[in-house]
Amino acid sequence: MTMTATEKSAVVPLSLRDAPSLIERAWPTAKISAETQKERKAVQGQTLTGLGSYWKGRKPLILTRACVLAALMPATDDLERDVEIFEKLMGMADETFGRRYDGGPTAFVKTFPDHALEVAEDTGRSWVWRDDLDPRERQRRIAQAFIDIPYGQRLEKVKRPEELAEHELLDGIWGEVNAHLRTRASSIAELVEQLGVMRFGRRPLLADTFSGSGSIPFEAARVGCDVIASDLNPIACMLSWASFNIVGASPERHAEIVREMRQIANNVDKAITDIGIEHDADGNRAKLYLYCVEVRCPRTGWMVPVTPTWMISKKRNTIARLIPDHANKRYEIEILNGVTDKEVEAAEVGTLRGGRLHHPMLKDDLGISMKEIRGDFRVDDGTSGNRLRLWEKDDVRPRPNDIFQERLYAIQWMDGQDIKKGKANPRTWFASVTPEDLAREEEVVEYVERHLAEWQRDGFVSDMQIEPGNKTDEPIRTRGWTYWHHLFCPRQILFTALILSEAKMSPEGRAFAAKFIDWNSKLCRYGTGAARESVAQTFYNQALNTFPNYGVRSFGFARSYLEDVPNNSPLSGQSRLISRRASEADEHVDIYLTDPPYADAVQYDEITEFFIAWLRKNPPAPFDKWIWDSRRNLAIKGEGQSFKTAMIDAYGAMTKHMSDNGIQIVQFTHQDAKTWSDMAQIFWGAGLQVVQDWYVSTENMTELKKGGYVQGTHMIVLRKRQGEQSGYQDEIVHEIRDEVERQIKDMIGLNDQMDAARGENIFNDADLQMAGYAAALRVLTAYTKIDGKDMTQEALRPRKRGEKTLVDELTEFAVQTANEFLVPDGLERELWLELNGAERFYLKMMDIEEAGEAKLDQFQNFAKAFRVGDYDDLMVSKTPNNSKLKTAKGLGRGAMAEGVQFGRDSTVRLALRAIWRVGKEDEVEDVLDELRDLIPDYLRKRDVLRQIVAYVATKRERNDPAEASAARILGTAIQTERI
Structure with missing residues (x-):
């Protein structure tokens, strides 16, 4: 959208050129975290996941919107008002919830019974909205009801901001916005352009040099920036292109794409129907085929x-049952529907248990290891292998003598009459495999074998070998598959060949073909839940996992992956896409917003070869401009010196081509403290200075993400480093302490203002903790020399094994300084400063538990902050979304006696021990006698003990009333004891 001359006169070009951005001073991370979590939980309903959810690193769109707006908005002397205006623009302000409410009058009354009559009336049969209220007044009253509940709970009842039309979401805010920002905007796109003119003299140009799935540049273009997206990986380029040109297309072009994809699906469906491989003699159509591996037992033959x-289906009580065929030494597989619950329970156990084979004819409770069957071996030089035959280029199924055979054992059918009637959900059932089914199966195999060489020549079927690697070794090692098409059964090869043939001139068709094969390979595991049967996508995680059993969708079922085109959401800014390395950036850019690779990032250079193998030949324009190879040797990955050097090259190029008043925001998810240090040196070497760091919770924890996965993302804000500055470590230590204290006091002060005004904070403990990192990096990266060392050159120096660098030491010092301010409510700061790390960790996490369910990443962050290496003995649960400390009772006598968690002289340890003893009804006077004996200088430490006991009583009141009662009894005894 281009402004008219009149509109341009409303803003003063470059008037904000030297003004600090809001994101440098204040940012409501608690609300932004809650909104990003809500977007994540939409799963396949997210705006861009319809293009392919196999790119797991995609960041939420609302996070990009928050970054762009806060980077353009100025931070004024009235930060509280700045944040209020920002929240209005983000759709996070209190009054917005009346418009975002996603429910009817009955649901509203159930949620807000005290506000029911303000907006609704009871007809005697149901609740209806009051007809004497216009929509705006009703929305205002609904918004008032929402103010009474915490922000996170509000989001359970409302739509995401992007699900509303902008004029609905931002209705009535523009007068306040323009008055505060001195703009004349009536939309987000106009505001972005006007703020860009005021800051950079033009509509802002934003670049993402690691564009991945394209979520960052897509959202930046949607809110009004001009964008440049670039990536080395062709699949990343394809996804970025699709986000711009499919989701972000004009309404007219989007409608054309929907028709084109439906036509491609129809043409393939007709070909499949003509071949006659998905319908039975009664006109029923297959929905799902279930396959399993079959092996010869070495003991029984x-x-x-x-x-x-x-188990086939829990909701139908459908199971498979083995029927021995003694004549042929094999098993028939019978599918039984509507069996008893007891039979269902028995069927939950199959022939593979804990990696060992069991079957009725094997009279051995131990079973046979699959490693033995596979013939795994290791030789003296350390190499390993197995007896699997390596498949060849023309293989599409196992050969007769292969160790692993593949067998169709069940089919789910769709009722042909229901399909003829056009029913959206035809009746389905599971059935045993018949000779006619096997004949159709053989027809598919023979058809594929006849056409394979032709299809591979024309680029409709992959002919690319699997290159060994960290992730790609798995199918080679476990199945002997050496070409990418081996990961697909003949049916899937046939479907994909027909799709690519139909879509050979269509870049949109190619993009949806990639999504199709993600959901249609032999790596799609079949699972049964209580409510439904399901077949997962290949990349349900970031690995190439092979399974003994898998599900194959019929094309009649799978065609939806071609036809489900995401809803249209046109771009407001211009977009460009370039395939290149980040270090080759050469455009003059105002804002760089990047989510770079790092030490434990997903290895897209390997796993995307799964898609590249199918799409690399004869790509249509504009895909033909890209190199269709993963280019593993050029990808930034891993850790250590090579990672650091490549990143310095990349960010150095960005800094060189950034406006002098430009800004960079790096989205960085970390696990390793050493990688943090490397990132600091990367910014140093690139000529950047850190000015801020925010912590946002971006990831939803699932069973698949347990363990090493973290939930948060650091938003590191950077500017060009100006001038030359030298200093000495002993001086810089004091500067870091002062900067940490200033930063945290500012943030706490703003929290206090917000709490007084609206009863809520905008910063949480994680933000205050990360202020330590930010302050250290801000101070350190301002220097070019420390203790006479050129820090730019120092950044390039390889780290010696086990070396603790100057950056490591100063950053740790800053974080410990920040931790001094994380005093839980109910404790005095003087007491807090006397506690050791384990004591602080335990008391702080009690404070967090009192507020509600604690997440594992909070325990991880605070353990790291307080230097608590192993806190397992303090935990009763480490579940991702509800981790819990052990109570005094849970810690018990054994753990308390040793004092390994807190230290032998720990007052916290002894206080918990005393509470435990009172709780088990020991005499209170005996407990006091023990405390007097165990605590040196008891009289001086008596007040500290009393504070800790009172704190435990308060924090455990809601979650463990019995322990709170014991603490109160002990506290009274300490208070009234005669000394």
């Missing part, structure tokens, strides 16, 4: 189907 379960 029987052929045994391998699967961890014979």
